[in-house]
Amino acid sequence: MGFRLARTLLALRPLPRACWPAYDAPMQVQLSHPARTVEVKGPKKVKDLLRELNLVVEAHLVIKGDDLVTEDEMLYDGDQIEVRPVISGGN
């Protein structure tokens, strides 16, 4: 019984994200200055997304949903991403 339950649970476990079928909708990337949303095809690493958008890592944060993500994090189609500029100040 215990073995059958374990086998069922094993079969039902989610597949790694990389094995998921591609979503039709690309990731939605919210940008500022001026505020706009662009669509980018995943999967893509954060650092590659910034490079593609011609943005400097040191001047931006990347937020997925509500979470801050590092440059090596993989982003996928369907993800809601905000690229937030961090530079401010006039005097």
Place this chain on the structure above:
Amino acid sequence: MNCTKCKTKAVIGLPRHNAAFCKGCFNGFVLDQVARAIKSEKMFGKEDRILVAVSGGKDSLALWDILLKLGYRADGLYVDLGIGTYSEQSHAKVTKFAEAVAASHGATLHLHTVEQEAGAGIKELAQLIHRPTCSTCGTIKRYQFNRVAIEQQYDVMATGHNLDDEAARLLGNVLHWQEEYLDKQGPSLPASVKGFAKKVKPLYRLSERELAAYAVLNRIDYIVEECPMAKGSKMLQYKEVLNRLETESPGTKQTFYWGFLDKQSKKQPTATTMAEKDRAVLHPCTSCSQPTTAEVCSYCKMMARAGAAKS
């Protein structure tokens, strides 16, 4: 990428420190950097009353939050510059933080409205006196922060200037060889003469990106939008250049600014000489009594010019 300290999933990488941190360890890092800045520059003690200049942006709200978390007695001062919806939004962010976070630490928020005293917002004032908006804004903010600090008997005034601000300002001063400004580029300026409050910059060890990350991770609701008056400013251009260098060569900004501070500290005992220099050239403004090098201070001159232009 895993946290350098606890090996759990990191939320931010810090190439200049060759490190990455999870939320908990990053918060510890930020508080430690500020505590080190306060101690090494002898900024203030636990008994001192601190006035934090808050704008609604990430740096000043993060500074207020950090000082309260470190157990300091820090109140806030917001100067409403009258820049349309930008000022309305930033004022709302400051009020929200003051009520939701600062009040629970027993801290209060002071408010100064430029329009109430000057009869016009910053943009209109700058046009009246034919000066750039950022420079008019700087003069008004410096004057009002100092005035409130002195009148309300605060021991020290703290601003949210970060490593990027200081490195960009240093670059600007060096590019134009404005050597007379270099003495005042330190993170702790003494109350050199009567009428001047001591001014400190406890965030000078942290980059703008690190402070934005601190605000996001700690759910500090700040104004992300850039001040509409700052568009195309020299400071933003210097920051952009420095960030491109930093990305290629991590640590450039800290080597540049901290290296400068190191050289300055070896050159002369700045606190004494700066105070001596200030005492030699500063005296009370004949109109408002705040220290100035001229007969009438630049704030009073500005207000007089604006008043004359309006009538």
